Amino acid sequence: MAEQHRRVVEGLPKIVTANHLRGGDVVYLRSDRSWTAALAEAALWEGEAVEDGLDIGRTAETDRAVVGVYALDVVVDDAGRRHPRTWRERIRAAGPSVPYGTAALAALQGS
Numbered sequence: 594m595a596e597q598h599r600r601v602v603e604g605l606p607k608i609v610t611a612n613h614l615r616g617g618d619v620v621y622l623r624s625d626r627s628w629t630a631a632l633a634e635a636a637l638w639e640g641e642a643v644e645d646g647l648d649i650g651r652t653a654e655t656d657r658a659v660v661g662v663y664a665l666d667v668v669v670d671d672a673g674r675r676h677p678r679t680w681r682e683r684i685r686a687a688g689p690s691v692p693y694g695t696a697a698l699a700a701l702q703g704s
Contacts, residue, residue, distance in 0.1 A: 605666040606637040609646040611659035619685045620659060622650055632675055632686045
């Protein structure tokens with residue numbers, strides 16, 4: 594897999610992310626080691642602690658809970674909201690950009 598989109602910027606806080614293995618949803622690691630689909634609930638990892646977060650994620654990957662674990666850069670605004678640095682991660686955080694699943698298929702077919 595190409596790694597260009599995963600270049601990190603030193604000094605920015607990170608969020609550990611992956612995809613849920615069963616559903617494929619984008620998920621983020623919480624400080625309690627659970628996964629959430631809400632970027633706002635994700636733990637922020639900084640400095641050497643980033644590797645700790647990645648280790649937790651890799652363990653979840655070994656346990657087949659998630660796949661594709663990596664750290665993404667975020668910018669935290671004055672209100673404490675997290676904003677992914679790259680467009681790719683902003684799109685991932687916003688959810689699917691096209692309809693999918695049985696409900697979406699039914700809507701497209703007019704059912």
